[in-house]
Amino acid sequence: MRWEFHNDAPIYAQVMERVERMIVSGALTPGERLPSVRTFALEAGVNPNTMQKALTELERGGLIYSQRTSGHFVTEDQAVIASVRAELAELHTDRFLQDMRELGFTSAQTAELLHRKLENKEEE
Amino acid sequence: MRWEFHNDAPIYAQVMERVERMIVSGALTPGERLPSVRTFALEAGVNPNTMQKALTELERGGLIYSQRTSGHFVTEDQAVIASVRAELAELHTDRFLQDMRELGFTSAQTAELLHRKLENKEEE
Amino acid sequence: MRWEFHNDAPIYAQVMERVERMIVSGALTPGERLPSVRTFALEAGVNPNTMQKALTELERGGLIYSQRTSGHFVTEDQAVIASVRAELAELHTDRFLQDMRELGFTSAQTAELLHRKLENKEEE
Amino acid sequence: MRWEFHNDAPIYAQVMERVERMIVSGALTPGERLPSVRTFALEAGVNPNTMQKALTELERGGLIYSQRTSGHFVTEDQAVIASVRAELAELHTDRFLQDMRELGFTSAQTAELLHRKLENKEEE
DNA sequence: GTGGTCTAGACCACC
DNA sequence: GTGGTCTAGACCACA
Numbered sequence: 001m002r003w004e005f006h007n008d009a010p011i012y013a014q015v016m017e018r019v020e021r022m023i024v025s026g027a028l029t030p031g032e033r034l035p036s037v038r039t040f041a042l043e044a045g046v047n048p049n050t051m052q053k054a055l056t057e058l059e060r061g062g063l064i065y066s067q068r069t070s071g072h073f074v075t076e077d078q079a080v081i082a083s084v085r086a087e088l089a090e091l092h093t094d095r096f097l098q099d100m101r102e103l104g105f106t107s108a109q110t111a112e113l114l115h116r117k118l119e120n121k122e123e124e
Numbered sequence: 125m126r127w128e129f130h131n132d133a134p135i136y137a138q139v140m141e142r143v144e145r146m147i148v149s150g151a152l153t154p155g156e157r158l159p160s161v162r163t164f165a166l167e168a169g170v171n172p173n174t175m176q177k178a179l180t181e182l183e184r185g186g187l188i189y190s191q192r193t194s195g196h197f198v199t200e201d202q203a204v205i206a207s208v209r210a211e212l213a214e215l216h217t218d219r220f221l222q223d224m225r226e227l228g229f230t231s232a233q234t235a236e237l238l239h240r241k242l243e244n245k246e247e248e
Numbered sequence: 249m250r251w252e253f254h255n256d257a258p259i260y261a262q263v264m265e266r267v268e269r270m271i272v273s274g275a276l277t278p279g280e281r282l283p284s285v286r287t288f289a290l291e292a293g294v295n296p297n298t299m300q301k302a303l304t305e306l307e308r309g310g311l312i313y314s315q316r317t318s319g320h321f322v323t324e325d326q327a328v329i330a331s332v333r334a335e336l337a338e339l340h341t342d343r344f345l346q347d348m349r350e351l352g353f354t355s356a357q358t359a360e361l362l363h364r365k366l367e368n369k370e371e372e
Numbered sequence: 373m374r375w376e377f378h379n380d381a382p383i384y385a386q387v388m389e390r391v392e393r394m395i396v397s398g399a400l401t402p403g404e405r406l407p408s409v410r411t412f413a414l415e416a417g418v419n420p421n422t423m424q425k426a427l428t429e430l431e432r433g434g435l436i437y438s439q440r441t442s443g444h445f446v447t448e449d450q451a452v453i454a455s456v457r458a459e460l461a462e463l464h465t466d467r468f469l470q471d472m473r474e475l476g477f478t479s480a481q482t483a484e485l486l487h488r489k490l491e492n493k494e495e496e
Numbered sequence: 497g498t499g500g501t502c503t504a505g506a507c508c509a510c511c
Numbered sequence: 512g513t514g515g516t517c518t519a520g521a522c523c524a525c526a
Contacts, residue, residue, distance in 0.1 A: 008128055010516060025226050036498065047518045052500075069498050069525050085227055092227075093241055096220040102149055103209055103216075107242050110213075114238060117217055118231050254378040258501060273474050284513065295503045300515075317510050317513050333475055340475075341489055344468040350397050351457055351464075355490050358461075362486060365465055366479050 002045030011046055015054035018044075023063055023074055024085040034064065034072040127168045135170055139178035142168075147187055147198055148209040158188065158196040250293030259294055263302035266292075271311055271322055272333040282312065282320040375416045383418055387426035390416075395435055395446055396457040406436065406444040 005014050022028045034040060034055070041051035055072050058064045062080045066072045075081065100110040129138050146152045158164060158179070165175035179196050182188045186204045190196045199205065224234040253262050270276045282288060282303070289299035303320050306312045310328045314320045323329065348358040377386050394400045406412060406427070413423035427444050430436045434452045438444045447453065472482040 012516080021226060025228055037500090038498090049519085050517065053516095056500090066499065068500080071498060089224060089227055089229060089237060090241075092220060092223045093238060096216060097241075099216045100213060102145060103213055104149055105213060107245065111235075111238055111242060113213060114217055114235055117214075117221075118235060121231065256376060256378060260501080269474055273476055285515090286513090297504085298502065301501090304515090314514065316515080319513060337472060337475055337477060337485060338489075340468060340471045341486060344464060345489075347464045348461060350393060351461055352397050353461060355493065359483075359486055359490060361461060362465055362483055365462075365469075366483060369479065 001043065003043075012050050012054040012057070015044060015046060015051060016057055019054065019058060020063060020084060020088070024081055024088060028074050030074050030078060030081065031076045032074045033070075034074070036071055127170075136174045136177040136181070139168060139170060139175060140181055143178065143182060144187060144208060144212065148205055148212060152198050154198055154202060154205065155200045156198045157194070158198070160195060249291065251291075260298050260302040260305070263292060263294060263299060264305055267302065267306060268311060268332060268336070272329055272336060276322050278322050278326060278329065279324045280322045281318075282322070284319055375418075384422045384425045384429070387416060387418060387423060388429055391426065391430060392435060392456060392460065396453055396460060400446050402446050402450060402453065403448045404446045405442070406446070408443055 003015070003018060005011050019028075019034075028034070035043060037052050037055065038048050040055075041048040044051060055064060055066070059066055059072070061084070062075060062077070063084055064072050064074055097107055097110060100113075101107075105113070127139070127142060129135055143152075143158075152158070159167065161175050161179065162172050164179075165172040168175060179188060179190070183190055183196075185208070186199060186201070187208055188196050188198055221231060221234060224237075225231075229237070251263070251266060253259050267276075267282075276282070283291060285300050285303065286296050288303075289296040292299060303312060303314070307314055307320070309332070310323060310325070311332055312320050312322055345355055345358060348361075349355075353361070375387070375390060377383055391400075391406075400406070407415065409423050409427065410420050412427075413420040416423060427436060427438070431438055431444075433456065434447060434449065435456055436444050436446055469479060469482060472485075473479075477485070
């Protein structure tokens with residue numbers, strides 16, 4: 001399964017985002033071993049160096065850690081994961097509000113619309 | 125200013141989206157004449173055929189209409205514009221909820237977070 | 249002038265150290281433009297990618313900053329430079345005390361020896 | 373445990389330094405028999421000829437002496453050891469002052485910094 | 497096998 | 512020209 005990438009951001013950054021989401025969503029659990037750099041790169045359809053860079057950057061953020069001979073692992077510090085998750089949630093919310101503002105919706109109108117949508121769902 | 129495009133969708137579709145947004149946000153007003161296909165294509169940095177296809181598709185949706193001799197115009201039917209605007213709002217909202225769900229947020233939690241964000245803004 | 253490198257540390261790290269010293273010692277002044285990545289790499293006798301990595305890491309530390317089209321520059325924030333300088337001084341001092349301890353000198357004896365050395369210099 | 377070597381000096385010289393330190397620090401005591409050249413070379417991960425040269429040079433300095441049939445021994449002359457120890461201390465001190473000078477510290481400032489460091493240690 | 501580093505060579509956007 | 516990114520291929524230490 002080769003991953004898909006956009007033109008508007010470096011591939012390594014998109015790889016980072018993707019792995020980030022796998023972690024905060026629980027698809028990769030705390031302490032779990034990631035595929036080897038080479039294998040993961042193959043899976044993503046990118047060069048091993050690109051994957052290496054992405055993982056190194058993620059390591060800097062504390063979301064994963066590496067052990068020289070045995071691989072990369074998801075952090076066991078759930079606080080770090082929670083923090084990143086909150087950050088991403090913030091980011092999506094901001095982007096959403098921004099998108100809606102571009103359509104001419106005020107924040108209040110946006111919230112109102114979201115509520116109506118959720119109520120409709122309940123009825124279904 | 126050349127527009128920026130992704131890899132994950134045909135260019136013409138992205139052009140459509142962009143013009144759509146210009147219309148529903150009011151950057152292009154009802155009845156306003158669009159630049160010529162060639163000019164508009166140049167401005168966007170796409171092939172005139174691509175721009176042509178985008179405009180034709182938009183015409184099918186009723187958001188613009190063309191007059192053989194004088195060019196393309198934004199519809200004067202504000203109901204159509206409002207409808208498209210609502211559709212886009214729906215789309216952004218769905219995508220937002222989807223993104224948040226991928227982070228493990230329920231719809232209720234997402235709404236809660238949005239509220240807190242708006243309250244904080246008021247305080248500022 | 250090709251630089252000389254040891255085996256006991258990655259080249260990019262040694263390049264970082266070297267540039268660091270050039271900055272904190274004043275050989276490169278605040279705001280000064282560094283040679284281009286390619287030129288600098290040639291001067292150091294390393295691959296441009298290696299120099300790029302070294303400069304990127306230094307940028308992360310705030311000691312230099314980059315402008316996409318015009319090059320890398322030494323930070324103008326003298327506080328950052330002073331801080332790095334203090335850090336390096338600390339490091340050298342610790343290493344010195346450690347080396348002397350391996351020779352069987354206590355810290356007090358080391359300090360005593362240093363003093364005698366400085367006094368002898370004055371006499372010269 | 374294979375020893376680690378730099379690129380910036382001949383291996384035999386680095387071996388010398390290391391054995392020197394073992395002697396002056398007391399890890400090898402006066403009169404103690406060294407491992408055989410072959411064994412010692414294996415331990416250090418160097419060619420026996422290299423180890424031979426290092427020991428011969430150390431012998432010239434009087435720090436060790438050899439007996440044709442029974443091997444190499446640490447000198448029993450403590451004055452020689454003390455002298456070498458002083459020499460090494462001198463060398464480390466000079467290198468320290470040089471490093472600090474490269475950071476822009478005068479000798480006085482360096483001494484001052486060392487003092488403050490030792491005082492802090494006492495408090496701990 | 498693993499991560500990590502290094503080199504070589506290419507392409508891109510920006511100005 | 513500039514920095515930045517990407518790929519390909521190689522080597523190393525570690526276990």
